[in-house]
Amino acid sequence: MGSAVWLVRHAPTRDNLDGVVMGQRDTAPTSYGLSVAGGLGVDVTFAQAVSSDARRAQETARAIAPGAELRLDERLRERSFGAWEGCDKRELRNARPDAFTPGGAIRLDADPPGGEPLQALMERVHAALSALNGADGPVLVVAHNGSLRAALVLLGETDLASATTMSLDYLSPVVTDLGRLRAPDAAV
Secondary structure (H helix, E strand, O other): OOOEEEEEEOOOEHHHHHOEOOOOOOOOEOHHHHHHHOOOOOOOOOOEEEEOOOHHHHHHHHHHOOOOOEEEOHHHOOOOOHHHOOOEHHHHHHHOHHHEOOOOOEOOOOOOOOOOOHHHHHHHHHHHHHOOOOOOOOEEEEEOHHHHHHHHHHOOOOOHHHHHOOOOOOOOOEEEEHHHOOOHHHHO
8 A cells, every 4th residue: 555645636726717728837826726725634744745836736735735845846737738728718619629528628638739648648647646655644746637637547546538528626635545556558
């Protein structure tokens, strides 16, 4: 058995609320989102706190685990959506309805022009999670909708078909076991 890991999607940003495709754009979370984040994990002492290097993930992780040393890991970044980054989701969804989940997220199997391939996302998220094995106690991981859906597949919490069409809620921890980590080829 491995360590418990808390997977948390960052607090929403203004762009998230306005329906703008974020990808690897770096914007700050809302102050309201950070106040909600501050109420998560109050009874947990995290052995490690790791986040994407995006500002919205960093600030969320610091709000959840203010006393923990935070390590930034660029491998936990959101998937690059190439030409779609900064686009209005409503307009993009009208043009490419096949690329969106019922909840409005971009599907994991979508192929955005100039974007990151799904296999590359799975491999980098796997590398980030592999670096966490051996932690002595629970680990906090704050990242993004796409990278966390990849993590859920790699950790055996869901299959790829289900993760492709789901969307994670902001600030809703999924607690799982790092010992369940599978290789990307076995998960896809």
